[in-house]
Amino acid sequence: AQRVTQPEKLLSVFKGAPVELKCNYSYSGSPELFWYVQYSRQRLQLLLRHISRESIKGFTADLNKGETSFHLKKPFAQEEDSAMYYCALSPVGGFKTIFGAGTRLFVKA
Amino acid sequence: SQTIHQWPATLVQPVGSPLSLECTVEGTSNPNLYWYRQAAGRGLQLLFYSVGIGQISSEVPQNLSASRPQDRQFILSSKKLLLSDSGFYLCAWSVVGSNQPQHFGDGTRLSIL
Secondary structure (H helix, E strand, O other), rough: OOEEEEEOOOOEEEOOOOOOOOOOEOOOOOOEEEEEOOOOOOOEEEEEHHHOOOOEEEEEEEHHHOEEEEEEEEOOHHHOOOEEEEEEEEEOOOOOOOOOOEEEEEEEE | OEEEEEOOOOOEOOOOEEEEEEEEEEEOOOOOEEEEEEEEEOOOOOOOOEEOOOEEEEOOOOOOOOEEOOEEEEEEEOOOOOHHHHHEEEEEEEEEEEEOOOOOOOOOEEOOO
């Protein structure tokens, strides 16, 4: 079965500290993977997708097919990074997206 | 630019009443359209998606139905609401094609009394 697991419901770090939001997936092929973010009082929006290999707002995510992981990382967290983060998987050639339960990141001053 | 509108923002309905939530997209043609339910601690549950007018795929058997009467209009309905239908409903769209990122509306908070 296709599944996305985000093991941490809440992650709290200090400003300037590195942050890693974990995401593991279950899928037999090579999926498209995404990270979405929802800031307070804003819409859920795309942060980045693995196929783009971009760094957005200082965040990067590397697909590790051996570990079936797609962890989101940032070397120095900022207070404005506090938000709800969702990892998501889209099966190759498919139209639907499977979301994880989300991790709330809280960056303390 | 593309925009998505979802309404109403909040809705309080009695058990057994009908439901109609509407979502429209502007600035794009033939989008893929989606309805999700978002529950705290459980992420987003895909309810329905549509790749074209009149084409609806249901992901979860339930008390709800969806329709796409026009290219950029997606409606979530129920004939008789249950208490368990309470929740936060999100509409989203993506450009035509597979594996595209999705763009979300503001959501509707539905409370069943």
